[in-house]
Amino acid sequence: MLSKVITIAQQKGGTGKTTLAVHLALAFIKYHKHKVAIIDTDPQGSLGKWFMIRSEKNSLNKNLTFKTASLWGAQYESKILKQDHDIVIIDTPPKIESDARPAIEAADLVLIPVAPSPVDFWATESIIEIAKKAKRKVLIQINRANHRSKLISKTHEYIKSINVKSTDTLIGHRQIFVASMGEGKTVVEKQRKSKAVEEIKSISNQILLELN
Ligand SMILES: Nc1ncnc2c1ncn2[C@@H]1O[C@H](COP(=O)(O)OP(=O)(O)OP(=O)(O)O)[C@@H](O)[C@H]1O
Ligand SMILES: [Mg+2]
Numbered sequence: 001m002l003s004k005v006i007t008i009a010q011q012k013g014g015t016g017k018t019t020l021a022v023h024l025a026l027a028f029i030k031y032h033k034h035k036v037a038i039i040d041t042d043p044q045g046s047l048g049k050w051f052m053i054r055s056e057k058n059s060l061n062k063n064l065t066f067k068t069a070s071l072w073g074a075q076y077e078s079k080i081l082k083q084d085h086d087i088v089i090i091d092t093p094p095k096i097e098s099d100a101r102p103a104i105e106a107a108d109l110v111l112i113p114v115a116p117s118p119v120d121f122w123a124t125e126s127i128i129e130i131a132k133k134a135k136r137k138v139l140i141q142i143n144r145a146n147h148r149s150k151l152i153s154k155t156h157e158y159i160k161s162i163n164v165k166s167t168d169t170l171i172g173h174r175q176i177f178v179a180s181m182g183e184g185k186t187v188v189e190k191q192r193k194s195k196a197v198e199e200i201k202s203i204s205n206q207i208l209l210e211l212n
Pocket of ligand 2: 017018019042046047092093
């Protein structure tokens with residue numbers, strides 16, 4: 001068992017935390033043969049909703065466990081789950097600044113999705129500070145990128161300026177992410193080969209290297 005915990009956190013809403021949580025989970029299962037648990041700590045329950053649709057469609061996977069917990073409870077829950085899972089992914093709500101600590105301390109790696117937008121950069125600072133204080137590894141993932149946008153190079157400059165690592169793969173702004181989530185699925189189940197699949201596969205590889 002790898003027994004590693006990834007917490008996906010970002011103050012700003014709608015940056016792709018939940019999308020990244022489920023896509024990474026299925027990528028770890030499909031490409032790396034790992035057993036994965038996902039924990040929803042968001043009262044909005046988007047991850048839970050995705051899982052419900054999945055279970056109604058009988059698309060459950062024996063290597064995927066779903067749990068809900070509070071941000072505090074996630075620390076305890078992840079400790080239990082990592083005993084018999086390779087990876088535990090904690091999906092967090094937006095606006096968690098003061099409550100983020102337990103979910104971040106539970107993590108081996110804190111993954112922060114950002115869109116290439118200054119508003120998203122600013123929102124990362126408090127989470128990075130908490131993660132650095134807790135001596136946790138931090139990785140930024142650029143999401144919803146338009147590969148031709150000038151904002152991409154600005155985003156890289158920003159990431160460099162705050163001295164944090166990012167994956168070297170951008171996730172593009174693609175409708176297939178939205179559509180697959182609505183069906184309780186992920187792109188790695190819906191498509192065998194596509195740009196979106198390649199992005200997710202590449203990120204899952206980089207994250208595993210970071211965790212080792
Ligand atoms: N790469 C992408 N391309 C296109 N749409 C995306 C992408 N990533 C996420 N989305 C869409 O953006 C919206 C927000 O994504 P998601 O729910 O994953 O964000 P979140 O950070 O979990 O939000 P919240 O802070 O509310 O929990 C969703 O409609 C999702 O389908
Ligand atoms: Mg979410």
